[in-house]
Amino acid sequence: MMFKYWLKEGWDLFRFYRLRLLLSLASIMVGIGAVSALCSINQIVAINSEAVLAKYGSSRFITTLTPMTLVEKKQAEQHLKVGSIGDWCWQQRHELTIIPYMVSTFKSDKIVVGTINGIEKHLQWPIAQGRALHRLDEKSKVAVIGQGLAAKLGATLSLEGQYFEVVGILAPVEPNPLLEFDPNQAIFIGIEMLARLKAIPFVDSFIVQADHTTLSDAQHIFKTKVRAWFGIQSLFIRDATLFAQVLHKQVNMTVKMLKMIALTTLLLGMLSIINLLVILIDERKKEIGLRLALGATPWAVFWQFLREITFLCCFGAIGGIVFGHLAAYIIVMKLGLTYHFGWFSWVVGLPVSMLMGIFAGIIPTLFAAQLHPVKLLNS
Numbered sequence: 001m002m003f004k005y006w007l008k009e010g011w012d013l014f015r016f017y018r019l020r021l022l023l024s025l026a027s028i029m030v031g032i033g034a035v036s037a038l039c040s041i042n043q044i045v046a047i048n049s050e051a052v053l054a055k056y057g058s059s060r061f062i063t064t065l066t067p068m069t070l071v072e073k074k075q076a077e078q079h080l081k082v083g084s085i086g087d088w089c090w091q092q093r094h095e096l097t098i099i100p101y102m103v104s105t106f107k108s109d110k111i112v113v114g115t116i117n118g119i120e121k122h123l124q125w126p127i128a129q130g131r132a133l134h135r136l137d138e139k140s141k142v143a144v145i146g147q148g149l150a151a152k153l154g155a156t157l158s159l160e161g162q163y164f165e166v167v168g169i170l171a172p173v174e175p176n177p178l179l180e181f182d183p184n185q186a187i188f189i190g191i192e193m194l195a196r197l198k199a200i201p202f203v204d205s206f207i208v209q210a211d212h213t214t215l216s217d218a219q220h221i222f223k224t225k226v227r228a229w230f231g232i233q234s235l236f237i238r239d240a241t242l243f244a245q246v247l248h249k250q251v252n253m254t255v256k257m258l259k260m261i262a263l264t265t266l267l268l269g270m271l272s273i274i275n276l277l278v279i280l281i282d283e284r285k286k287e288i289g290l291r292l293a294l295g296a297t298p299w300a301v302f303w304q305f306l307r308e309i310t311f312l313c314c315f316g317a318i319g320g321i322v323f324g325h326l327a328a329y330i331i332v333m334k335l336g337l338t339y340h341f342g343w344f345s346w347v348v349g350l351p352v353s354m355l356m357g358i359f360a361g362i363i364p365t366l367f368a369a370q371l372h373p374v375k376l377l378n379s
Contacts, residue, residue: 021312024272028316029323031265032353036324036345037331038258043342044332045251049244051338059210061219061239062178065226066204068234075231080202082195086116086138088229089206095221097122097209102191103181104198106159111186114194120144122209123176125183130168137167138190144168148184157187160197164189178238215239250335266352269316270360273309277364280305285371292373302369309361310354317353321345 065080067073079088089098099122101115119125120132133144143164145153150169157164164187175182194200210218219237226232281288288301324345332339 021276024269024276024312025316025319027265027269027272028313028353028356029320031262031269031356032317032320032349033323033327034258034262034265035352036321036349037327038255038262038324039345039348040325040328040342041251041255041258041331043344044328044337044340045247047340048337049247052243052247053240056176056178056240056243059213059215059218061208061215061237063206063208063219063222063238064204064236065206065230065232066234066236067232072232072234076202076204079230080204082114082192082200082203085203086191089116092225095212096218096225097211098222099207099209100191100203101205101207102194102200102203103205104194106197110159111181112159112194112197113181113186113188114191114200115188116191119188119207120170122207123183125173126171127168128171130166132168133188133190138192140190141165141193142167142189144170144188146170146182146184146186147172148182149187153187159187159189162197164193177243178240215241247337251331254331254335266356270356273313273357273360274364277305277309277361280308281364281368288368288371289373289375292371298369302365305365305368306358306361309357309365313353313357314350317349320353321349324349 065076067076085100089100092098097118099115099119101113101119104112104114106112113119115133116138117133117135120127127144128147129150130144133142141162141164143157143166145157145166145168147170153166155166157166170183173183175184191203206222208218208222213221219239223235226235291301292298325341329339
């Protein structure tokens with residue numbers, strides 16, 4: 001019953017002070033909308049970052065060895081030979097899963113990836129037909145091809161005059177941006193067979209999986225091993241955290257702008273609330289004086305105006321949060337991210353709007369409650 005009375009009181013206030021209330025509502029909506037959009041975008045970026053880490057492997061990274069000096073190049077040519085690199089990777093299996101690979105482009109733009117067995121399982125590429133490469137296939141003329149080449153190549157394919165039997169076809173997979181090739185358009189053969197077709201001074205690319213440690217620890221272990229075994233200091237590492245960093249850089253400018261808009265409009269909203277309350281109190285002096293003369297306590301007068309402003313802020317917050325979600329959706333779509341609805345902006349927006357109304361309205365309402373009823377009735 002009391003809530004129904006408060007709603008009627010708010011409606012009467014809106015009828016008499018329509019323009020002023022609408023201007024105050026607009027400033028509150030913009031401020032809370034900016035806060036809501038800020039909360040939504042931060043939440044969406046966090047969810048998308050987690051999705052990227054889960055999708056591309058939170059414990060997997062791609063590394064490329066880049067020997068810079070002549071000594072390092074000689075060390076690489078001596079120790080990173082095609083014939084021995086598989087044995088070295090096998091020796092590290094208790095700490096890290098290491099898959100060496102090399103990418104070469106042949107005639108007709110055929111992308112050939114020389115690797116050892118296990119790359120399909122390691123990167124979770126399902127086999128649609130046939131089988132994956134086996135450890136015994138390293139010196140055999142067999143190949144696994146991507147789904148995009150299945151219709152073009154058939155059961156056999158030719159590379160540099162050598163004929164390879166297609167023993168497996170990958171199912172369609174989404175390209176991994178960490179890799180420099182599209183598995184749907186690639187041909188996978190043993191790395192030793194690739195070295196027979198094209199001269200490979202040394203193997204420089206590796207897919208590394210941290211089985212029992214964190215990503216940063218696995219990278220440190222791999223760097224230590226490469227420096228100890230091969231004397232190579234320079235490595236270029238790509239992992240899924242790069243995409244999380246890119247996401248944060250993409251939204252960084254937008255977040256800064258939203259913070260400025262939120263701060264500015266919230267301050268303007270508080271000023272508009274103070275201005276509105278001063279006008280309301282000035283125009284309703286006789287009403288306040290009559291209520292005090294009839295026995296109303298100063299607290300009742302204080303609560304009346306504070307309640308009206310709090311209702312105004314709540315209605316403005318609801319509209320602002322909806323506006324903020326729409327703005328966040330547009331921004332997220334422009335950035336190419338996946339939109340996720342969350343209630344966090346509601347949890348933040350409503351209390352912020354109520355606190356804004358209380359802080360802005362407490363001084364004018366206290367002033368109104370302390371006025372003398374006789375002076376008010378004679379004003």
